[in-house]
Structures are given as C-alpha cells and as structure tokens.
C-alpha cells in the first residue's frame with residue numbers, strides 16, 4: 001500500500017494551487033494567440049504564464065488586506081497593530097521567534113513584540129495573520145462570551161491528528177460535545193477513591209527520595225513526578241498501571257557512568273511507552289509552532305508513526321479487553337448492543353470504575369476509545385507533573401514559604417496521617433502556593449483558537465477604536481504573559497508571593513477581574529480535570545512535606561547545557577533574571593534537563 005506522506009501531500013496540493021493560475025493563464029494566452037493567428041514562441045507563452053502565479057498571489061494578499069481595512073472601517077474599528085519586519089513576509093521576525101524558542105527564556109520573542117506594539121499584536125508571518133493577545137477581555141471573548149465563534153480550527157486538527165485523533169482536545173462542534181459529554185460524568189464528583197491510588201504511588205515516590213537522600217545524591221524531581229503521574233493516570237484511566245516508578249531512576253549527569261555501569265540497559269514497557277508518548281507530543285508541538293509549513297519537515301513520512309506504534313501497542317489490547325469485558329457483562333445481564341445504552345444509567349460512575357470502564361458504556365469503537373483515553377492522559381499527566389515540579393522549585397528556593405507551608409501541613413494534617421479531601425479543602429496556604437505557581441508558570445502558557453466569523457474586540461487602550469478580527473484567523477493567546485502583566489497584577493507581578501491569593505491583592509486584582517487568572521482556561525472548554533489536579537497535587541505536596549523538612553536545588557547536578565544562561569541575570573527584577581531553572585514548552589511547560597534537588601528527611 002502506498003501512503004502519501006504529509007510532506008508529499010503538502011507539495012502536491014501546494015503545487016496544484018500555486019501553479020493553477022500560471023497553467024490556466026498560459027493555456028488561455030496560447031488559445032487567444034492561436035485564435036488571432038499571432039505567432040508567439042511557446043517559451044515566451046510559458047514565461048509569461050509563469051509570472052501569473054506570483055502576481056495572482058500578490059494580488060490576493062493585497063485584496064485581503066484591502067477587504068479587512070474596509071470591513072474594519074465599516075464597523076468603526078481598526079486593524080490589529082502589525083509587526084513590520086525588515087524582510088519580506090516578516091521572515092526576520094519568524095527567524096528571531098524560532099531562535100528565541102530554541103535558546104531563549106520562555107515567551108521571550110513574543111514578549112518583546114508585545115512590549116513594542118501593545119498587548120495584542122499581529123506578527124504577520126508569511127503574509128498571513130499571526131495574532132497573539134494577552135488581554136483578559138479578548139481571552140474571555142474567545143473562551144466564554146463568544147465561544148461559538150472560536151474553535152480550535154482545521155489547522156490545529158491537522159497538526160495534532162496523528163496523535164490526538166478526534167479526542168476531546170482535538171475536536172470541535174458535535175464531535176467535541178460527544179467526547180466531552182461522555183467523559184464529564186467521570187470528573188463531576190469528588191472521587192474519594194483516588195486518594196487510595198495517590199497514596200500508593202506517593203509512598204513509592206517518598207521511598208525513592210529517601211533512598212537517594214541517604215546516598216547523599218540529588219534526584220531529578222521532574223522525572224519522578226512524570227513517573228508518579230504516569231502510574232496514577234494509567235491506573236485510573238485503564239485500571240492497568242505501567243509501574244514506571246519501579247524502573248531505574250536517572251542519576252545526576254556527573255555521576256551517570258558510576259551508577260549506570262552496574263544497571264541493566266533493558267528497556268521496560270513503561271520506559272518505552274513514556275518515551276514514545278513524549279516524543280509523539282514533542283513532534284505535534286513542533287508542528288504547531290511551525291504553522292502551515294510543518295509538512296515540509298515530514299517529506300519522507302509522518303514522524304509520529306514510529307512512536308504511536310509503541311503507544312498503540314500498549315493501549316490497543318487494554319481497550320480491546322475493556323470492550324470484551326463489557327460485552328460479556330451485558331450478555332450475562334441479557335442485554336445487547338444499543339439496548340445497553342437505554343437500560344443503563346450511563347452517567348452513574350461507581351467508585352471502582354476506571355475511565356475506560358465508564359467510556360465503554362457509550363461506545364465500543366476502539367478508535368474513539370483510544371483517542372479519548374490518550375487525550376485525557378496528555379491532558380492530565382504532564383500538566384500535574386510539571387506543576388508539581390515547579391511547586392518544588394519554588395519551595396526549594398523560598399525557604400520562608402516552605403516553612404510556612406510545612407507548618408500548615410503539620411498543624412492541619414499531622415506529621416504522618418494520610419490527608420483527606422476535607423484536610424485539603426481547609427489548607428488555604430497550600431492552595432495559594434499552588435495558584436501562585438500556576439500564575440507564574442501556567443502549564444499551557446500559549447494556546448490558540450481560530451475565528452469563524454469576523455468580529456470586533458474592545459481596544460486595550462480605551463482612547464482607541466475597537467479592534468477588527470477577521471474570519472478564519474488563528475488567534476494565539478498567552479495566559480502566562482497575561483499572568484505577569486503589572487497593570488493586572490501589581491508592580492510585584494513577577495515575584496513569587498503566594499500571599500497575593502490571600503491578602504488585599506486578591507480583591508484588588510483578581511476578584512475585580514476574574515479572567516486575569518486562567519491556568520485551567522474558562523468557559524465551556526474549561527479543564528475537566530481541575531479538581532482532580534488540585535487533589536492530586538495537594539496530596540503529593542502534603543506527603544512530601546510530611547516526609548522531608550528541607551529541599552535544596554542541586555545546581556551542580558543540572559546538565560550544564562540546561563542551566564539558565566548567565567546573561568539572563570542582567571534582567572534584574574524579572575522572572576528571567578531570577579530563575580535558577582530553564583523553563584521550556586512543548587505541548588506543555590517543563591524544566592529543561594529536569595529539576596535536580598536534594599531532600600532532607602524529617603526527624604519527627
């Protein structure tokens with residue numbers, strides 16, 4: 001079977017639509033010359049025809065600019081402030097953005113353009129609108145007020161499809177409603193049973209950290225949290241834990257040889273699965289960054305294929321098993337096929353039910369089931385792992401916050417007791433620490449929607465006309481940059497200070513403008529797992545603070561090429577100038593090279 005690769009498909013379509021005007025023009029010209037008996041050499045006809053495509057393309061660009069200007073005027077609005085680069089198509093801007101992405105501090109390139117042009121800007125890459133906004137009122141329009149006019153869009157779907165399929169993350173309209181409505185009941189109540197699951201895996205985490213602490217060596221906390229959330233997620237999603245916490249944990253780069261020489265190199269299922277899953281996500285994140293040109297980097301084949309084969313090999317038998325189990329249960333009860341759907345209360349979720357058990361009540365289509373569990377796994381795993389990692393980074397670098405939080409843990413829960421949902425609800429400072437971490441490092445720092453119909457947004461400057469948003473335009477928004485705006489969060493917006501979620505600043509900045517804080521998004525597509533995430537993260541942090549009475553960053557253990565760049569320190573008073581880790585973003589945010597810490601065991 002011949003399969004057309006994304007690159008070949010892109011080139012064929014591109015060649016067809018780009019060359020069509022030239023071919024059409026040359027053929028028509030030839031015909032006119034022929035009718036009028038004019039003798040023109042074929043090579044001249046071909047050359048004139050060849051000019052038709054670039055002229056037509058330039059005409060289309062000017063016409064669409066003119067149309068947007070006219071529509072904006074009609075509505076009493078103005079165009080989005082546009083970046084004017086030095087090279088055609090703003091290629092220099094694109095190059096700078098890519099370079100900043102590879103080697104700079106997270107969001108550097110976009111932050112600079114916003115500083116120069118205001119909180120909404122059109123980077124206008126390759127003659128196409130490439131908008132980014134950090135305004136709460138614009139984000140509110142896309143996510144809530146004008147929700148039906150903004151979708152993820154066909155370009156996003158195409159970029160993500162080979163990994164996310166048509167799951168809840170990567171669908172719009174009726175398909176999204178279908179996925180969301182079958183998954184929502186699973187998250188709609190406080191599912192206390194998860195605390196058993198968290199506890200089992202948290203216990204292994206603590207044990208691994210104790211072992212490392214006794215060896216006097218640092219541990220990569222990001223890797224550890226990736227394993228904790230992978231084991232928890234696979235267990236609660238499929239009821240089949242991959243036990244990645246039992247695998248070999250990495251040692252600091254400078255001690256690798258010493259320790260790796262006496263370990264087996266055999267790759268375990270969990271390692272393979274986690275690695276393949278991560279690689280596939282990195283590839284689709286790269287596609288999203290490259291925009292419509294990404295297929296050119298996949299000329300010889302879809303780069304996600306080899307990784308998705310590993311992921312599928314793990315998931316397919318689990319899905320098959322769940323469908324089989326459900327069928328036999330139905331047969332035993334004497335119900336069959338669609339009758340099952342009428343006879344069961346599908347939305348009821350029993351305590352021991354996994355997400356997959358729940359989903360098979362709605363469909364037995366293995367592709368839909370696989371897509372949905374994979375989507376939830378991506379949504380739920382790296383997000384909590386990275387947030388926990390950054391919480392620990394802040395606790396390691398802010399001893400006063402650590403001490404106050406530890407006092408709250410010991411006072412409210414005790415030195416050893418397993419935390420309950422009620423304990424967590426009472427712990428105001430813990431919630432403030434988590435929120436402050438999510439404010440400075442929201443795990444989805446950049447996101448995107450696509451407009452369907454043209455619309456008008458309020459101007460960030462009330463003295464200026466509103467802003468015209470054309471139809472079918474990709475609108476990026478950055479909650480991370482919004483969360484750091486001094487006009488929205490006060491002059492100390494770049495400081496890590498959990499008290500801002502407890503003192504007068506809460507009312508002044510947040511309650512008066514609730515769309516200024518959106519780590520979980522808002523509106524109909526708000527994160528389904530928000531409560532689950534708060535529970536899981538709170539549980540883990542409490543267990544850690546019960547077991548250890550100090551954490552320190554071990555900067556020597558950090559691989560040198562992943563350390564923050566020395567020149568960052570020149571930017572005094574900014575997060576970039578303060579940071580001791582290198583934040584990066586794939587689909588979600590993470591610490592480049594991991595987060596290496598040393599933990600000291602508590603004596604109580």
Ligand code: HEM
Pocket residue numbers: 168169180375376379380381383384387442443444447448519520521524525526527528529530532533
């Ligand atoms: C710190 C942890 C988390 C953060 C910061 C977070 C953040 C987000 C954000 C920003 C979105 C919106 C994405 C978009 O529309 O483009 C989202 C969606 C979603 N999240 Fe989370 N999430 C977290 C944890 C979880 C967990 C633990 C789960 C489930 C186990 C989960 C399930 C989902 C789902 C299913 C969606 C898709 C909703 C939809 O499109 O209708 N999330 N999350």
